[in-house]
Every structure is written in structure tokens, then in C-alpha cells.
Amino acid sequence: MELIGFEGFAEQLLVELELQTDTSPNRETELVADLGFDSLMYAAALGVLGVLGAVVDDQALAQAFTLGDLYHLYAAGMVESGLSGIEAP
Amino acid sequence: MAPNSDLETVRLVGRNVMLRPLGQRDYDTLYQAEHSEALGPRWRLQGATVSPENYPQVLWQGVLAQFAVVERAMAHPIGTVCAYQAEPADGYAYFAVADLKTGGSPTRVSQGVFIFLAYLFKTWPFRKIYVQTMEYNLDRYRSMCGRLLVEEGRLREHHFLAGRYWDEVTLAVYRDVWERWESRVIAGLLPEAAGSQQWN
Numbered sequence: 064m065e066l067i068g069f070e071g072f073a074e075q076l077l078v079e080l081e082l083q084t085d086t087s088p089n090r091e092t093e094l095v096a097d098l099g100f101d102s103l104m105y106a107a108a109l110g111v112l113g114v115l116g117a118v119v120d121d122q123a124l125a126q127a128f129t130l131g132d133l134y135h136l137y138a139a140g141m142v143e144s145g146l147s148g149i150e151a152p
Numbered sequence: 153m154a155p156n157s158d159l160e161t162v163r164l165v166g167r168n169v170m171l172r173p174l175g176q177r178d179y180d181t182l183y184q185a186e187h188s189e190a191l192g193p194r195w196r197l198q199g200a201t202v203s204p205e206n207y208p209q210v211l212w213q214g215v216l217a218q219f220a221v222v223e224r225a226m227a228h229p230i231g232t233v234c235a236y237q238a239e240p241a242d243g244y245a246y247f248a249v250a251d252l253k254t255g256g257s258p259t260r261v262s263q264g265v266f267i268f269l270a271y272l273f274k275t276w277p278f279r280k281i282y283v284q285t286m287e288y289n290l291d292r293y294r295s296m297c298g299r300l301l302v303e304e305g306r307l308r309e310h311h312f313l314a315g316r317y318w319d320e321v322t323l324a325v326y327r328d329v330w331e332r333w334e335s336r337v338i339a340g341l342l343p344e345a346a347g348s349q350q351w352n
Binding site for chain 2: 081099100102103104107109110111112113114115121122124
């Protein structure tokens, strides 16, 4: 699986979780205030990250407040999984 | 694919949490939680008390399947999940979750919920799983309402607590909706997700 860019990531995440935003999703879109995240949705988001091939620490997920934070975890998780083609430092 | 490989899709173990049978070693923890100020009035007993001797009967009454949600490498439960009042002929059962508020990762009990729903739909041919909850506990499911969960019924001002009456709400997870979510979302919580590690 290849690392996808933020726009593709955000679009896929919102589709899989059946979420909609009033405005175009961006890195500052807040998970709780704008998308209605709660603990079930955080767990579901963790599942989407896993399906995309990212290995993400669920403790770190609790510190994700925006879509940009989630993308950062996804990108780091792809490196961790070794699936992105990018080697971990 | 081996003939019995489908059986391997019935899972109790996730990447971060697993479901293990409730045993006598858990009874005191659950008894204390179920009689606590924080959880007692909002949970199954709704503020009533039962004797420690009778508690196991209360815990298992009408239960089809019940597990403790535990974190990796930890034995003590962070929550429980339960299926009860199953009606196989009609293809439904009820589901309940209790978060024991142990202060761990807030998503882990929720991960246990998804693993348990997968277990129920894989193990029995249920058409739908009901969630019966009081209005004051509805926030537990809010983000899934209109997505994985649909509201099927509401008894208005049904239950008294803290000086007012609250609605009792029945939500449902339908099998076809579940299967869509399972392949696109929930599969990523299980060990076979890319790069995940097996439990020791």
C-alpha cells in the first residue's frame, strides 16, 4: 500500500466513516467539534488507519485533535508498518 | 484457502484489546463498579443494590455471551460487553457495554465493542443487534447514530433519575450495515491488519 496525500486520505476517511463536513475538510478540521468524534468514532478511525496499512498506537490517537493530526499519525504509521516504501529513520 | 479458514474469522483478540471470559476473579471489581456513585445509578441495577451472594445470578441472567474487555498484557477488565435476551428464531439479541472508567486509553473499550459485535454477527445468524439505552447514556453511541446505528424506538420519559424522567432509546445495528463497516473499518482493529503484532 502506498502512502496517500492528505486530500486523498481525508476523503477516504470521511467516506469510510460516513462523515460529512459543512466545508471542505482541511488539516485544521477538528475531530470533535467539526466531525462529532467520540470514543467509538476514534476507535473506528483507528480501524480505517489499520485497513489503510498504518500501524498506529491507539494511545497516540487520543492526542489527535484535527484531521492534520490524524494524517500525521497515518503517515508515521505507514513508515512503521514498512508498507509505504519509506524507511524508518 | 483451507476448508476451515472461515472459522478463523471468529475473533476475540484485537490489536490492542481482547475479550476474555468473565470469571469469579472479576466479580468483586464489577460488583464495586456496579454499586459505585459514578456508574451505579446509570447502569443495569439503576441504583438498587444486590447482595454479593446474589450478584453472579444478576450478572448472568438472560445472557447469551459476556466478556471482559482487557488491555494487552493486562489482566484486569477495563469494561464488559454482553449479549442478552437473544431470540434466535427472530434473529436478534440485545447488546450492552460497560466502561469501568479505569483511566486507560479512551478508545479501548470502544475497540472491544467492535470486536464483540463482529463476534456476535460471525457466531450467530442475527439479523440485527439492539442497543437499549437511557437518554443519559446516549452520548456513548452518539457518533454512530445514523451510521452504524439506527434509532428504532423511544419510550418517552420512561425512567426516573436525578429529579427528572428520561427517554429509553432502542438503537439497532443491522447485519448488512455491519458487514459494510466490518470490511472497511473494523478489520483494521484486528491482528491481521498490516504490520500488527499477534498477542503473545
